[in-house]
Each structure stands twice: as C-alpha cells, then as structure tokens.
Amino acid sequence: MSPLIECKEVWKIYRVGDVEVQALRGLSLTIEQGEFVAIMGSSGSGKSTLMNILGCLDQPTRGYYRLNGIEVDNLKPDQLAGIRNHQIGFVFQSFNLIPRTSALENAQLPLFYRGLTLTEQRAQAAAALGRVGLQGREHHYPTQLSGGQQQRVAIARALVTSPSLLLADEPTGNLDTQSSQEIMKILETLNHDEGITIILVTHEVDVAAYAAREIVIKDGQVLSDRVTKARPASSTVGA
C-alpha cells in the first residue's frame, strides 16, 4: 500500500514584487495512513505553505506531491476542490464557521457540494456532531457556543465527509487550556480509534505531545523528523 502522503523535492517560490521568496526548498516528506503528525516551526519557516500544499489549496512550483496515490501537481482548480471535498478535512485556528448559521448547517457544508439529498446531509451532519459530543446543540448558532464548542463544530465539519486526512492548523491557538485539552483529546481519539490520519501544526510543545511523530520545518526544509510515540496498534496493521 502506498503512503498517504508523498512529497518529493517540493519547491514553492512566490514572487512578491521584485523579490523572490522561496517558501519551500526541495522538501521531501512521507506520511503513512493512520499517522498523527505534529508539524512545528517558527513563523516564516514555510509550514503554512506546506499545509496549503498538503491540503490541496495550493500547488508546488516544482517537485511532486502525491496524495493517496493521486498526483496533485497538475490538477485544475475544480479537480482540487473535488479532492478537498472527498479526501481532506480542515480545522482552522479561528474555527471559520459560517456566521449566523446553525451548528448542523455548518457541519453539513461539505455535503452541500455533493449530490446528496437534504435528509442524507442532515443525518450525516448530525452524526458528525454526535462524534464530537455536540448532540442537542445542532440548532445553536456559533455565537451561542463557547470557543471549544465552536472548534468541535469545525471538527465535525471536517469529519462529515469521512476524509482520509485531517489537517489541523493550530486548532488550539484561540482556546484556553481546558478547551485545548478537550479538542486534543477528540483528535487523539479520532486518530486512535478510527485511524484517521492527522497532521497538526502547532507552536505549543504540550499540544505537539499528543502526536506520535514530530516534524520541525526550518527555511523551507525538514530540520528534524522523529517518532515520539509508538504508533497505535490499529494502524500499523495496514502499513
């Protein structure tokens, strides 16, 4: 079985006016199905660019990126959208829920763009909210929910399509310690019990400690890559 993520010699070069910015410089990376990876690095290290590329929001300038066996480099914007819809779930630092829209409808959003009936969409969204412990809050609006609860809605939105990859970009950055722990527990459980591959970007060491592998990025390259925990038994079987 091929690895879930395979990056080889990935370069990303931006042009800001006359200045050429090399955000990624020949970065190579392989992540297996079912891993829980923390990506760390100072700002400007290139980790945001990497996350954008891994999340199919952006494409490498050079090198190749293969997700689940699909070569992503040459796809068109709409094809990338299809891959994001089917393979990837996003969790953002600032939750990014749609304002004045209920938790259920927020969780439903990715299904919006699939040919499902309304009833199917609602059932799946309600189930996803259940998995993050938000039963009974389906009709609450984001403003009626705490930060932790809002982030859980965002996780439900990421989960609802049963993605193979969950990308969490500083998911606890806007949360207090207790909520942070709750969110990380949920992610840990999803990885451990359901074998969902999670890539987590964070600054905080104690948040990164939940992951089993820690990759440090510096100057657009991998500075260090080490396994911090034994991989859960459930996912080693397939690998």
Add this chain to the structure above:
Amino acid sequence: MSAFVWLTILTALRILARNRMRAGLTMLGIVIGVASVIAMVSIGEGSKRAVQAQIATMGTNVIVIFPGVISAGGVRGGQGSAVTLTVSDALDLKKRIPLLADTGWAKRDVMQIVYGNQNWNGAINGISPSYLTIRDWSYSSGGPFTQTDLESAARVALIGQTVVENLFEPGEEPVGAVIRIKNVPFRVIGVLAPKGQSAQGTDQDDVVFIPFSTAERKVFGTSFIGSVGALFGSTDQVEDLPMAAEQIREVLRARHRLQAEQNDDFTIRTQVDIGKVQEGASETLTMMLFAVASVSLLVGGIGIMNILLVSVTERTREIGVRMAVGAKRRHIMMQFLIEAVTLSLVGGVLGIVLGIAGTKLTTLIAGWPTIISGNVIGIAFFFSLAVGLFFGLYPASKASRLNPIEALRYE
C-alpha cells in the same frame, strides 16, 4: 444538485430577511421600475382600448371622403373649403365600384333648435338614409327615416341624446314632438342611441339628422344644389378598404376631370387610416414607457450589482471556507447568482403587486380605464429575472475566482 440549489435559495432568502433594510433599498429600483411599467402599460392599454371603441363607433369598414381645398391665386382655403363632392358622385361610386356595399352623404351646419321654450345650438346634418346604416346608428326609441322621406323632403328628424337632454324635460318622450330648426317645424321620429365621444373628441350625440333634401331646400339654403359636406362608403370586408379607397380615387378623378399632374380635389380616409393615427400616438407612448422602464431597471440592476459586490467582500472568508471544504467555482458562482436573482425577483414581485395596486387606484380615483394584462405581468417577471442574472454575473464571477488561501486569510 437540486438539493444544492434549494439550500442556496433558502440561504439567499435568509440573508435577505436578515438585512431587510439593505435588501429593501437595493430592490427599490426594481420595485419602482416594475411597478411603473405595469401601471403605465395598464393605463396605456386601457386608453388604447377606449380609443378602439371610439373608432368602432364610426361604423363598420367605413370610408370617408372630404371635399378638397380651394386654391385661388396661391391662397389656399382650409379642408372642405371647396364644394367638389356631390350627391351624384355618391350614386355613381356605388354604381361603378362593386366593392362598395353602400354609399351615403351628409352636410352639416350648427344651428339653433327650438322646442317649446327651450333652445339649443346643435349640429344639423342633412343625410341620406344610407348614412345611418353605414355609421351603424341605432335608436333608443322610434326609428330611421326612409328613402321616401328623402325623396319627398319630409320634415322629420332624428335627434341625439345630448340634444334630448337639452331640450326635453327628464322623462318626456321626444318621439312625436315637433321641434323647430330655422323656424321650420320638424317631427321627431326617432331618438339615437348614445355613441359618446368620437376618436377626435367631439360629442357624437350632439346631432340632429334630417333628410338631405329637406336640409338643402328648407334649412341650409344651399346655393350649389347637390353639393355635400362629405361622402361615406362602406365595404363588407375590412381587407377591401384600401382597394375600395383606390378605386374611389380613380372614379372621382375621372368624374372631376383631373389631369395627371393635378392633385386630388378630395381626401379619402378609411377607418383603418384613422385607427393608424391613434396607434401611432400610443406607439410613441409605449416607446417612452419602454425608455423609462429601461432606465429604472438599469438603475435597479446596478443597485443589485453594487450590493452583491459589497456582499462578496464581506463574505470573503466564508467563500474561502466553502472553497476549502470542496465548493467548485460553479458552486460559488451559482450561490451569488441565485442571491442576485432572489433579490431581483422579490423586487419584481413587489413591483408587480405595487403596480397592480397603483393601477386599480388610478381607475378608482381618476376614473381612467385600465387593463392589466397577464402579458405585462409575465414580461415584468421575466425582466426582473434577467436583470438579476445579468447584474449578478460580475460579482458572482468575481467571488468564484477568489484564491482560497487568500480568502481564508482575509480579515
């Protein structure tokens, strides 16, 4: 896809309901545009129908021939100043042109009519009996005079409703009464059913009809016996009117011995020509309406485009999120197009309601005849849809071209 469209419409309506003030102001242009179009078209249709009804009071398939203009030493008189048409013209036309079902003639003058101690100045018309049938006159009491009355120059009269009202007491029966015109006594043998205003705006009921021969000899004191004020003809089919008019022209030119280079000494008007003049007037009105409507729909459309551009900017992050979770360009495009169309259609429907209410009010208050046709409502609906689509296109395409990374980062 249908669930997507449905949900998007629902979302659009919710956004609209949330920003009622803003949506209302945005829609105002469309509302006013559509409402004014509906009101004005309805009023236009109503008056057009009224004019058509007036033209119909002329009779059925009528041709009118007026005498021409006198021209002496470069001074030209007004229409009818020449006495070029005669009774024998009328009789000859009927004999020579099979297309003509009938011909008649008339000559008029305004004179005092006296009944008892009442008097009234009305149009006295000396006519042939055929004139009555050509012009489709009917009678509210009594009946027409006959060929015999014409030949014997009988002193009988038919009077119109306006004359009745001015000479007789309410409830008094005019038939059988004796009225005097220029001191000549006439027995009233019929009262004409009212026709109302003519297409030119004159009161068609302010008339007295007497046999042409009686008028000529006893009332008008004509110097040139047989000259008439106008000739009338009618055809069985409306399509025959132009052909009949052309044949009349040829016959009259020959009878009047006109050389090829000479102008006609008469003017021929068919009912179709008269209708066309009125139609021309209402066409001008329609064009002006169209201009007003276009401008207000344009302004309304720009309003919608403006508010949508604001909305796209406000919701950049939302668009980013939607793209991140898998919305394709066409999904974003559709969303904003549907929002634009929802705005314009709600505006259109409000405009239709307002327009109908305004039209009814106009009829109620001003008493103008109005006709609200299904067509104009359909067209108004279609145009508000088209305006939404057209002016939504640019903002929607702008939204769909956003870069998801930048959109997500937008503050």
